[in-house]
Amino acid sequence: MSEKPLAIGIDFGGTSVKTGVVRGHEIIDQAPPIATQDFDSPGELMQTMIRTVEDLRVRHGSVRAVGIGMPGFVDFEKGVVFGLTNVRGWENVPLREELQAKLGLPVAADNDANCMAYAEWKLGAGKGRRHLVCVALGTGVGGGIIANGQMLRGAKFAAGEIGQSSIDYQGRKGHYGNLGALEDYIGNREIARDAIAAYEAAGITKHIEDCSPAALAEAAKLGDKIALGCWDGIGRMLATAMMNTCWLLNPEAIVIGGGVARAGDLLFTPFREHLLRQLSGPFKDDLAILPAAFGHEAGTVGAAALALDEAGL
Numbered sequence: 001m002s003e004k005p006l007a008i009g010i011d012f013g014g015t016s017v018k019t020g021v022v023r024g025h026e027i028i029d030q031a032p033p034i035a036t037q038d039f040d041s042p043g044e045l046m047q048t049m050i051r052t053v054e055d056l057r058v059r060h061g062s063v064r065a066v067g068i069g070m071p072g073f074v075d076f077e078k079g080v081v082f083g084l085t086n087v088r089g090w091e092n093v094p095l096r097e098e099l100q101a102k103l104g105l106p107v108a109a110d111n112d113a114n115c116m117a118y119a120e121w122k123l124g125a126g127k128g129r130r131h132l133v134c135v136a137l138g139t140g141v142g143g144g145i146i147a148n149g150q151m152l153r154g155a156k157f158a159a160g161e162i163g164q165s166s167i168d169y170q171g172r173k174g175h176y177g178n179l180g181a182l183e184d185y186i187g188n189r190e191i192a193r194d195a196i197a198a199y200e201a202a203g204i205t206k207h208i209e210d211c212s213p214a215a216l217a218e219a220a221k222l223g224d225k226i227a228l229g230c231w232d233g234i235g236r237m238l239a240t241a242m243m244n245t246c247w248l249l250n251p252e253a254i255v256i257g258g259g260v261a262r263a264g265d266l267l268f269t270p271f272r273e274h275l276l277r278q279l280s281g282p283f284k285d286d287l288a289i290l291p292a293a294f295g296h297e298a299g300t301v302g303a304a305a306l307a308l309d310e311a312g313l
Helices: 042-059 095-103 112-122 188-201 213-221 225-249 259-263 265-276 298-310
Strands: 006-012 016-023 026-030 063-070 072-075 080-084 107-111 132-137 141-147 253-257 288-291
Touching: 006 042, 006 112, 006 298, 016 042, 016 298, 042 063, 042 095, 063 095, 063 112, 063 298, 072 107, 080 095, 095 107, 107 112, 107 298, 112 132, 112 141, 112 253, 112 298, 132 225, 132 259, 188 213, 188 225, 188 259, 213 225, 213 259, 213 265, 225 253, 225 265, 253 265, 259 265, 265 288
Parallel strands: 006 063, 063 107, 132 253, 253 288
Antiparallel strands: 006 016, 016 026, 072 080, 132 141
16 A cells, blocks of 8 residues: 655644644644744745745655645635735735745645644544534634535635624624624633633632633533533533534534533533534434544644645645
8 A cells, every 4th residue: 555645734823833744644744833923924924934844845855735724714726815814914815826836836725724624524533424514612613514525615715604603693793793603602712701700790700811711621620610501601602503504504423623622521511412402303313523533733634635635646
């Protein structure tokens, strides 16, 4: 059996850009992260990314393709970045064209949540499934959808933004004017803010660091009733959004990853209970609810896998 080809995956985040050499589901080498906010323009940052890739290619000359996941809207077919959520200046940037010209390798560019979903679909918890919804829970809520064995990207390559789906038509006003967006309730900051309010209502003062998802998980494991209630609420809100998604798409599996999902059963148990009681037979029978196989490496692995597949390698 021939050895799997090598690709380089780039996970572009608001804080740092992580670059790794990937074989199958494993990252076999990594470059030091690049601080995203240290650069004044897309051009400067792209030059540093190119040098980083070239440094890795010195050690891994058989790299065949490069994939990159971006935290915003990307024209997948043209490889143009329309705009990024937390990084200024990245508007209508021809990312794929620039990288291909300098690197001489096939390049694929996609939304970062799609790259996470691609990793889970092709190599992780959702491997072998044809109808799959992936959710990444962290600072925000990202999503990726596989339908009929294909990544669902939509008319403008923006499909899968589960975090912007509403769980309350009279709810909090979101960044785009939408009301009750899921990520305005179960993003990291929002979880902490609401937990502080829950403790305050019980006459207990807590600080932001006491109410991060990780801190709430530790408190809940020790039997803290308020923390346990917070996790039940998080599970309920996620279930509301995913209930709508299930009625719309009828997936065979839901894969949940990201930092908030590290809470394990504290999240998955109430989520499963609240979700299944809102679905009928064809939508809940045999529905698999799965923790993601990849952690913070999902974007890198998925971008590399996507690049190889798009290049036909």
